[in-house]
Amino acid sequence: MSILEQMTERAKKNPQRIVLPEGDEPRTLEAANILLQNKIAQLILIGKKDVIEKMAAEKGYNYIQYATIFDPASEPKMKDYANLLYELRKAKGMTEEEAAKKAQDVFGLFDD
Numbered sequence: 001m002s003i004l005e006q007m008t009e010r011a012k013k014n015p016q017r018i019v020l021p022e023g024d025e026p027r028t029l030e031a032a033n034i035l036l037q038n039k040i041a042q043l044i045l046i047g048k049k050d051v052i053e054k055m056a057a058e059k060g061y062n063y064i065q066y067a068t069i070f071d072p073a074s075e076p077k078m079k080d081y082a083n084l085l086y087e088l089r090k091a092k093g094m095t096e097e098e099a100a101k102k103a104q105d106v107f108g109l110f111d112d
Contacts (some may be wrong), residue, residue, distance in 0.1 A: 011040045023047030023069065029055055036063035043067040049074075072104050 001009075018035075022028045023045030029052065035041045045052055049069045056064035072078060079100075086099035094102075 008038065008040060012038070015039060015041050017042045017044065019044045019046065021046045023067075024051045024055060026055070026059075029059070029061060029064065032067055033059075033061035033063045036066045045069050047071065078103055 018041045020028050020032060020043060023032070024047035028045075032043050032045060033056070036043060043066075045064075045067050047069070049071045052064065052069055055061075075081075082096070082100040082103035085103050086094060086096050089099065
């Protein structure tokens, strides 16, 4: 048994939750479908739900339906997340408007 096969078997025995921030990127979607098909991980895809579902249907990625899709633009709690980010960063000069914008952008949270 190869190392890759050993790692795959270990992952199947204890599937972890993985968040993929570029859920509408073609390579990410393909990899997600493979992981879900092989029951290697529980996935959360970040992106626009309708775009992800359309791309998956076009490519025949039937296992994407088993992923949780998180769309920051339509998330009801986004205002709460933005307020929390503002409270955490206001001492560093972040405004409420900047916090609202960064809360929508997964990658923007890591900028300083």
